[in-house]
Amino acid sequence: xxxxxxxxxxxxxxxxxxxxxxxxxxxxxxxxxxxxxxxxxxxxxxxxxxxxxxxxxxxxxxxxxxxxxxxxxxxxxxxxxxxxxxxxxxxxxxxxxxxxxxxxxxxxxxxxxxxxxxxxxxxxxxxxxxxxxxxxxxxxxxxxxxxxxxxxxxxxxxxxxxxxxxxxxxxxxxxxxxxxxxxxxxxxxxxxxxxxxxxxxxxxxxxxxxxxxxxxxxxxxxxxxxxxxxxxxx
Numbered sequence: 407x408x409x410x411x412x413x414x415x416x417x418x419x420x421x422x423x424x425x426x427x428x429x430x431x432x433x434x435x436x437x438x439x440x441x442x443x444x445x446x447x448x449x450x451x452x453x454x455x456x457x458x459x460x461x462x463x464x465x466x467x468x469x470x471x472x473x474x475x476x477x478x479x480x481x482x483x484x485x486x487x488x489x490x491x492x493x494x495x496x497x498x499x500x501x502x503x504x505x506x507x508x509x510x511x512x513x514x515x516x517x518x519x520x521x522x523x524x525x526x527x528x529x530x531x532x533x534x535x536x537x538x539x540x541x542x543x544x545x546x547x548x549x550x551x552x553x554x555x556x557x558x559x560x561x562x563x564x565x566x567x568x569x570x571x572x573x574x575x576x577x578x579x580x581x582x583x584x585x586x587x588x589x590x591x592x593x594x595x596x597x598x599x600x601x602x603x604x605x606x607x608x609x610x611x612x613x614x615x616x617x618x619x620x621x622x623x624x625x626x627x628x629x630x631x632x633x634x635x636x637x638x639x640x
Contacts, residue, residue: 407436407437407438409446412436412438412442412446413446413449413450414511415435415436416432416436416443416446416447416450417450417455419432419435420457420465420466420467421467423466423467424466425464425466426459426463426464426465426466427464427465427466428464429443429444429447429461429462429464429465432465440461444461447459447465456468478512478516478520480520480523483512483516483520483523483524484523484524484527484529486509486512486524487509487524487527488527488529488531489505490505490506490508490509491529491530491531492531493505494506494531494533495531495532495533496531496582496587497543497546497582498543498544498545498546498547498550499543499544499547500547500550500551501546501547501550502543542604542605545604545607545610546580546587546604548610549577549580549589549604549610550580552577552612553577553578553579553580555616556576556616556617556618556619557577557612557613557615557616557617558574558575558576558612558613558615558616558617559574559575559577559591559610559611559612559613560572560573560574560575560609560610560611560612560613561573561574561575561602561607561609561610562607562608562609562610563602563606563607563608564606564608565606570608571595572595573593573594573595573596573600573602574593574594574595574613575589575591575592575593575594575600575602576591576592576594576617576619576623577589577590577591578590578591578592578619578624578625578628579625579628581601586603586605587603587604587605588601588602588603588604589601589602589603589604590628590632592623592628598631599623599627599628599631599632
């Protein structure tokens with residue numbers, strides 16, 4: 407379990423309790439050692455979370471205090487719910503799962519009136535994933551992973567006229583243009599930045615080579631180039 411998840415669950419476990427929660431119980435719930443629980447609680451206390459207690463006694467939130475419910479307004483919460491629905495509908499499977507998990511965590515600490523508001527929003531992005539759409543989502547996941555790990559990709563790519571070419575690219579980002587995804591990358595064939603539509607990629611392979619973003623062909627340079635570049639897919 408990630409440390410951020412542990413800290414979240416510790417805070418959530420203490421909310422609304424009138425009696426001290428034993429560190430051993432927390433350790434069993436989280437599947438970690440007592441030492442880890444003591445360290446996590448100490449870090450939360452140092453960061454300003456009003457936790458009282460100590461090792462061997464147990465922990466409670468200071469009397470009269472509570473953890474604010476993330477301070478979301480109703481409109482902010484609706485935006486998060488709608489955003490999650492769009493990610494589930496249009497992103498890869500990995501991001502869709504993580505977005506849903508994040509929303510569950512947020513709703514776990516919301517007061518009832520905001521939780522009800524999150525369930526009432528009428529803006530939807532229906533998830534219809536047939537075999538072809540599932541394959542496309544898997545492709546988005548592969549591109550996303552290559553961006554995160556700085557892996558060079560070899561593409562067989564069709565241009566707007568259907569003409570194929572083979573490209574080695576250094577992938578930098580994914581962008582969603584309200585219906586179409588594009589991969590922003592440094593194209594070694596053109597020695598310039600290019601945008602590639604994933605739905606025009608006929609074959610996608612990793613070369614086994616990594617790359618480092620260098621000045622002039624990194625993300626900052628890509629964004630500068632796009633401000634003055636025709637973003638049509640080349």
